Amino acid sequence: MPRNLDITSLRSFVTVAESGGVTRAAGLLHLTQSAVSMQLKRLEESLDTRLLERAGRGVGLTAAGEQLLSHARRLLEINDDIYRRMTSEDLEGELTLGVPHDIVYPAIPEVLRRFAADYPRMKVQLLSSFTRALKEQYRRGQADVILTTESACDPGGETLATRRLVWVGAPDGSAWRARPLRLAFERNCIFRSGVQRRLDEAGIGWEMAVDSDASRSIDATVSADLAVSARIEGTEATYLEQIDHGRTLPELREIQVNMYVADHGQGPAAEALAEMIRNAYAAV
Incomplete structure (x- = not known):
């Protein structure tokens, strides 16, 4: 039998x-x-x-x-x-997923691909912005699921991962040796003030090398070896690399990748998407 x-x-x-x-x-x-x-x-x-x-x-x-x-x-x-x-026949409609641009890779493209395959009648609109802007859109009910990069998690959210913030620069670059240290961050980047504060505490002079809200401008400046920046470990682009500074730069704080799922609108679909995101981070 x-x-x-x-x-x-x-x-x-x-x-x-x-x-x-x-x-x-x-x-x-x-x-x-x-x-x-x-x-x-x-x-x-x-x-x-x-x-x-x-x-x-x-x-x-x-x-x-x-x-x-x-x-x-x-x-x-x-x-x-x-x-x-x-x-899943009745799962039909549209979801809005908000993700900071610096953590779209590597997890989110595969999540979107799988969600589209499993729920072909659901559409996902991807918002890529800064954590502060995404949380405000979420508060207004303009996003169903958001990811954030923060030092702590607000009530109602869950922490998917805790990662180190690391210094990044051009491959084989030398901009990190310059004093004052030239920095490249978007105006609204949540990491910017914390990095500046750590440099102040370490007695290292710094100056902003670029004033922009465009991530492409920031990456272009850093990849040209004209400045350095900071990224969550494992999310740096292929044209940037972690700086092996031998402790000549201060260690940076840990960052939490948090997720918030709204209790309005597309409940089952939003939870299905959230579960795929959880699994993607658990597998990393």
């Missing part, structure tokens, strides 16, 4: 394998740790084999677990595709 695998247990197994631990997986699945552990135990008992083993503070896959993982992913993709196609 054929035996059936439990999709819920498979989802817990895949999430634990990808996130590296039961605690993290429980948060991603919105379950308790004991519930996830019970599902894993049930799956191992049904297959009569051990799938996971402890590795330091996390967990690792056994040989059987490695073999199961790729099959489980495919099963979940098929399950989720069937569910979406059979239940």
Whole structure:
């Protein structure tokens, strides 16, 4: 007699394998740790084999677990595709997603591609602006989901990632050695005043090399080795690079990437989009 695998247990197994631990997986699945552990135990008992083993503070896959993982992913993709196609017919309309321009890459293009494939009757309008402007549009009800880069998270939001702010300049550039240090930031950039303050505290003179609200002007100035700037680690463009300054520049603060989802308008669709964004950041 054929035996059936439990999709819920498979989802817990895949999430634990990808996130590296039961605690993290429980948060991603919105379950308790004991519930996830019970599902894993049930799956191992049904297959009569051990799938996971402890590795330091996390967990690792056994040989059987490695073999199961790729099959489980495919099963979940098929399950989720069937569910979406059979239940998303009424998800029709338009969503507005706001994202600061410096964190559009690398996660958002893939999220938009997947959302369009899964919900073909939904349109997503992408707003790219500064955190302050996006939060104001969100407050006015002009955006359904926004991402922000902030030092803290406001009530009603959730933190997707905490990343370091790093100095960036032209590849093999030398602008970071100049004193006063020439800076390039948009007028409304939320990082600008904090970077200036850290330089003041370190006793390093600085001056603004460009006065613009256009990110292209800022990037052109920095890539020409006429100034330096700061970016969230991992989001710098290919024509810029992190500066190996040997501690001659002050360390910069950590930044939170936060998400806010409105409780008005396209509720189910907005939550579906938000879940894809969560998963994209969890996978990084």
